[in-house]
Amino acid sequence: MSGDLVIDVRGLTKRFGALTAVDDLALNVPKGAIYGFLGPNGSGKTTTIRMVCGLLKPDAGEGRVLGHNVLTESAAIKARVGYMTQRFSLYEDMSIRENLEFIARLYELGDIDGRVERSLEQLGLASRAAQLAGKLSGGWKQRLALAACMIHEPELLLLDEPTAGVDPKARRDFWDQIRKFSEDGVTTLVSTHYMDEAVQCDYIAYIAFGKKLLDSPTREIAARVGLHAWRVAGPDLGALAHALEAAPGVDFVARFGVELHVVGADEAALARAVESVRARPGVTIERIPAGLEEAFISLMARAPEAVR
Amino acid sequence: MSGFSFARLKAVFFKEFVQMRRDRLTFAMLIGMPVMQLLLFGYAINNDPRHMPAAVEIREDGVFARSFLAGLSQSSYFDIVARTTSEAEGERLMRSGRAAFLIVIPEGFERRLVRGERPQILISADATDPVASGGAVSAVQEIARRAFARDLEGPLARLAPSPAPFEIIVHRRYNPAGITAYNIVPGLLGVILTMTLTMITSIALTREIERGTMETLLATPLRPEEIMIGKTAPYILVGAIQVALVVTAAMTLFRIPFSGSAPIFVLAVTLFVFTNLMLGYLISTVARSQMQAMQMTFFVFLPSMLLSGFMFPFRAMPAWAQGIGEALPITHFLRMVRELMLKGAGAADIWDDLWPLAIILAALSAAALLRFRRTLD
Numbered sequence: 001m002s003g004d005l006v007i008d009v010r011g012l013t014k015r016f017g018a019l020t021a022v023d024d025l026a027l028n029v030p031k032g033a034i035y036g037f038l039g040p041n042g043s044g045k046t047t048t049i050r051m052v053c054g055l056l057k058p059d060a061g062e063g064r065v066l067g068h069n070v071l072t073e074s075a076a077i078k079a080r081v082g083y084m085t086q087r088f089s090l091y092e093d094m095s096i097r098e099n100l101e102f103i104a105r106l107y108e109l110g111d112i113d114g115r116v117e118r119s120l121e122q123l124g125l126a127s128r129a130a131q132l133a134g135k136l137s138g139g140w141k142q143r144l145a146l147a148a149c150m151i152h153e154p155e156l157l158l159l160d161e162p163t164a165g166v167d168p169k170a171r172r173d174f175w176d177q178i179r180k181f182s183e184d185g186v187t188t189l190v191s192t193h194y195m196d197e198a199v200q201c202d203y204i205a206y207i208a209f210g211k212k213l214l215d216s217p218t219r220e221i222a223a224r225v226g227l228h229a230w231r232v233a234g235p236d237l238g239a240l241a242h243a244l245e246a247a248p249g250v251d252f253v254a255r256f257g258v259e260l261h262v263v264g265a266d267e268a269a270l271a272r273a274v275e276s277v278r279a280r281p282g283v284t285i286e287r288i289p290a291g292l293e294e295a296f297i298s299l300m301a302r303a304p305e306a307v308r
Numbered sequence: 309m310s311g312f313s314f315a316r317l318k319a320v321f322f323k324e325f326v327q328m329r330r331d332r333l334t335f336a337m338l339i340g341m342p343v344m345q346l347l348l349f350g351y352a353i354n355n356d357p358r359h360m361p362a363a364v365e366i367r368e369d370g371v372f373a374r375s376f377l378a379g380l381s382q383s384s385y386f387d388i389v390a391r392t393t394s395e396a397e398g399e400r401l402m403r404s405g406r407a408a409f410l411i412v413i414p415e416g417f418e419r420r421l422v423r424g425e426r427p428q429i430l431i432s433a434d435a436t437d438p439v440a441s442g443g444a445v446s447a448v449q450e451i452a453r454r455a456f457a458r459d460l461e462g463p464l465a466r467l468a469p470s471p472a473p474f475e476i477i478v479h480r481r482y483n484p485a486g487i488t489a490y491n492i493v494p495g496l497l498g499v500i501l502t503m504t505l506t507m508i509t510s511i512a513l514t515r516e517i518e519r520g521t522m523e524t525l526l527a528t529p530l531r532p533e534e535i536m537i538g539k540t541a542p543y544i545l546v547g548a549i550q551v552a553l554v555v556t557a558a559m560t561l562f563r564i565p566f567s568g569s570a571p572i573f574v575l576a577v578t579l580f581v582f583t584n585l586m587l588g589y590l591i592s593t594v595a596r597s598q599m600q601a602m603q604m605t606f607f608v609f610l611p612s613m614l615l616s617g618f619m620f621p622f623r624a625m626p627a628w629a630q631g632i633g634e635a636l637p638i639t640h641f642l643r644m645v646r647e648l649m650l651k652g653a654g655a656a657d658i659w660d661d662l663w664p665l666a667i668i669l670a671a672l673s674a675a676a677l678l679r680f681r682r683t684l685d
Contacts, residue, residue, distance in 0.1 A: 055526055075529060083527040089520035093330040094323070105319030106528040132330075148524075 006031050006156050006187040007052060009063030009070055014047050014056060021047040023210040025061075029189055029203070034182050036201030036218070037191035040300060044210040045191040046086060049158045052189070053083045066156055079107065082149035086160040088141045092134030096125055096144055099133055100151055107152035115151065123147045123177070139170030146177065157181065159190040163197065175200055195293050206299055213299055218292070227251075227290035227298055228267045230274045233259040234283035247273035254297055263294045316530055320538025328542060338508065342500045342550045346557050349496050355488045356443045362386040363407035365398035370418035372459055376429070379455035380411070385444040408434045408441065482650045489562045494645045495618045497554045497577075498638045502584055502612050505547055509588030510601040512539045513680075518598055532680040540585040547581035558649070568648030572655050576644045579665050583637040586672040593679035612638045640665045 007029035014022040022044040029035045037045050050056040052065055054074025061070070068076045090099045100116045109115055120126040123143050128136070133144060142162060149157065157178075163171045175197065178188055190201065198204055204221060206214040216224050234240060237260060241253045244262050249269025254261045264270035274285050328335055364377060380386040389407055392398055401407040412430040420427040431448055433441040483490040513535075516522040525535065558564040566573075587608065595601035613619055615633040622633060633639045640661035647653035655662075 053527055055523065078527060079529050081527070085520060085523050085527075087520045089522075089524045091323070091327065091521060092519070093327055098323075098326055102319055102323045103524075103528065106316055106525075106530055108313060108315050108529075 004030050005064075006033075007035075007063075007065050007189065009052065009061060009065070012048065012051055012061035012063070013059050014044075014051060015059050021210050022051070022058075025207070025210070025212050027052070027063075027189075027205065027212075027215075029187060031187055032182055032185050033202045034178060034188045034190065034200065036198050036204040037189060037207070038193075038198055038204055038296065039191075039207040043208045045207065046160050047210075048207070049083070049160050049189065049191065053081045053158050054078055055083075079152070080154055081156045081158060082152070082154035083158045084145050084149045084160060084162050086164065088133075088145060090133050090141075090145060090148055093132060095130050095132055096120070096136075097129040099144065100148060103148045104151050109152055119147045119151050138165045139167055142166050142170065142174060146174070150181070155186060157186055157188045157190075159188065161191050161193065163192065163194065171197070195296065198296075199292055206296065208300070221292055222290045222295050225290070225295040225298060226265055227263055227294055228265070228270050229288050229290040229294055230262045230270065231259050231286045231288045232262055232274060232277065232283065233285075234277075234280060240277060240280070240283065243277055244273060247276060249273045251298055252301055254294065261288070261294060263290060263298060265298075312531060313529075313534060317534040317538045320530070320535060321541055324539055324542040334508065338504050338546050339549065339553070341504055342553050343557075345496055345500055346493065346554060346561075349492045350489050350557070350562050353488065353492060355439055355491075356486060357440050358384045358443075359387045360385060360408045360440070360444050361389040361406060362409035362411060363390040363392065363398060363401040364388055365392050365395065365410060365412045367393060367413060367415040368417055372418055372421055372456065373413045375459055376413075376452060376455045377411070379451045380448075383447055383451050385447045385451075402432060402434060405434070409444065490564055490650060491646070493554070493558045493562050493564055494649045495642050497551065497558075497645055498580070498616070498641045499613065499618055500550055500554060501547055501577075501581060501641075502638050503609060504550065505543055505581060505584040506588040506591070506608055507602070507605050508543055508546070509540055509585050510591040510595065510605045511598045512589060513592035514595050514598045514601045517596075532677060536589060536676060536680070540589055543585055544578075544581055547577075547584075551577050551581075564649060566649050567652035569654050572653075572658065573645075573648045576641065576648065576658060576662065576665075579662070579669060580637060580641040583665060583669040583672065586669060586676055587637065590672050590676040590679065593676055593681075612636055615639070617642050634664070635668070637665055637668050640668075 005028050007027050010026045012022055012025040012027070013020065025044070025048060027035075027048070037048070039045055047056060051058045051061075052070065054070070054077050058071065063070050065077050066080050070077070091102070094102070097116060097120070100119055101112055104112045104115055117126075120129050123146060125140075125143060125147060128140065133141065136144065146162070159178075163174055166174070171194075178190070179200075182188060190197075192198060199218060201218055204214070204216065204218050205212055214221065214224065232240060232244065237255065237258070241255065241260055244250050244253050244260065249264045249266050249271075250262055250273050251264045254263065262270065262274055264273070277283055278285055362380065366373060377388060381388055386409060390401055392401070398410050398412065402410050410430075410432040412432070414427065414430070417427050417429070429452070431445070433445055435441055513522070516525060555566070559566060588605070591601055591604045591608075595604055611632055615625065615629050616622070616636055616639040617633065618638070622630065622639070625633065644653075644658040644661045644665075647658055651657070
């Protein structure tokens with residue numbers, strides 16, 4: 001095993017009855033990285049995260065998490081991993097402080113009072129420490145959940161769609177926090193639906209139907225997917241979009257505000273398609289680099305065939 | 309691998325108390341239900357009912373009939389609520405339920421009695437509730453014998469029923485007055501502990517699963533036995549409060565004697581409390597939701613109430629039903645408690661029920677730990 005890999009697993013497979021939720025998945029997450037986990041709903045993100053932290057037993061696969069065998073040493077892994085569930089899963093009938101104290105005791109930490117106090121400060125929860133968790137809004141619940149899964153200072157954070165249902169400001173604060181943890185050497189595996197969050201990750205793995213379709217440093221993704229893009233603007237975008245979608249060489253047309261992004265893998269055919277609408281009155285076209293967003297729309301569109 | 313940790317167990321234990329404090333309704337149920345059951349069963353329920361409404365259909369009035377009716381009233385078993393001379397009216401009183409008994413004194417009763425023709429008195433009892441009518445019916449023979457003995461004097465004395473050549477003495481031991489509460493209240497202790505403790509622990513795990521908190525617990529180093537003990541132990545205290553409540557009420561309100569050994573009583577109760585907690589916990593490991601857990605506990609309640617000897621005599625049940633009864637913890641507990649409270653039993657007397665209870669407890673605990681899922685699969 002490479003000494004720098006916090007998660008190093010291969011061939012992870014999990015079946016629920018006839019459904020294969022995760023199929024032969026490999027993950028290599030270097031220390032200190034923020035590793036984004038993208039994919040549509042039901043693609044196996046949660047199942048993978050649960051297998052990594054020992055909550056689910058893989059049907060097949062092998063590997064190490066924090067140097068411990070992922071199949072046999074889940075107790076040792078649990079002690080060093082912080083796991084934040086998709087759904088809020090602390091006690092709603094207990095206060096913020098009671099929840100944090102309880103979790104801290106489960107890890108048998110020393111100086112529980114001091115630790116809880118620091119955690120409350122660090123995540124800005126001090127003023128609400130006595131409030132019942134059930135009475136908190138989504139953003140505060142999320143902060144509490146993050147505080148709870150960080151209370152034992154884990155080396156690996158597993159975050160399962162941590163920002164679902166949280167307002168943009170709270171989301172931004174949350175990511176600032178994750179950045180800080182990362183700078184302190186904490187490794188993070190985070191699943192998300194949001195593109196603006198995905199771009200914050202150092203690496204991205206894209207999975208669909210339980211298979212990993214892409215795994216790469218974030219900045220190389222667009223190039224790897226091999227896409228070309230043009231910006232098309234003009235009056236009557238609807239008609240333009242229709243015309244372009246029908247043209248050969250165009251994989252898909254995505255609408256961004258008052259312009260269209262026309263994307264295709266075949267550079268020459270794409271250029272011809274875009275040229276065909278240039279003559280229309282008021283239409284402007286411009287070559288642009290394909291971004292992450294285009295890459296994922298393309299991946300999602302291709303996913304079913306890729307899996308077959 | 310970390311081993312069993314007392315600190316983690318303590319964390320779960322105190323967490324349960326925090327939640328118990330917040331959940332007022334459940335706490336109220338744990339304390340309120342024993343009080344309610346105690347008052348209802350202790351004061352409202354009586355298996356030897358008196359003052360049953362009776363109607364008299366007198367086809368022919370006379371001295372003997374009158375003294376017989378006076379005897380019935382005096383026995384306190386019967387209240388004469390209506391007198392009639394018509395057969396149809398008598399029938400109507402019975403069917404409408406205004407009378408639970410119909411006493412028919414036929415025409416020519418006096419005349420035939422004097423002639424020594426052994427005339428009959430018909431007593432119709434509403435047997436839709438056999439328990440209610442049983443005591444009164446068995447009292448009638450004796451009432452009649454006494455009533456007629458007084459009037460059959462002089463030349464009629466030869467008609468008086470001659471005393472049997474022997475005498476039967478029934479000695480009602482341990483409960484000489486046949487007070488129903490003596491039977492019910494100690495049994496109630498078993499029923500209360502079974503209902504509340506089994507129910508509360510049956511939702512112990514399912515509640516964590518339903519609220520999603522089980523995922524948090526499983527992601528920490530907590531071990532199954534720590535969760536099991538930590539989540540059930542708080543209810544040992546709840547059980548102790550309930551026991552104190554029922555025993556105090558039994559002795560003060562219902563004046564039920566406590567004649568056995570107190571330490572042995574505590575031992576038996578403790579064993580029974582543990583057994584119920586484990587039974588509930590086992591249900592909790594099987595059920596998928598709190599609703600399911602509640603439904604399953606009812607499958608325990610019903611036989612516990614009906615086949616344990618709490619409501620109906622154990623010895624009157626067929627062998628298969630007794631077999632089921634023997635497998636229920638409450639059956640053994642009821643016997644032990646009645647023996648301890650009413651019969652003044654000691655350890656040797658209740659041994660026959662102590663060891664089966666211990667075996668049931670061991671089996672339940674083992675099954676609960678085996679059933680516990682350490683992962684979310």
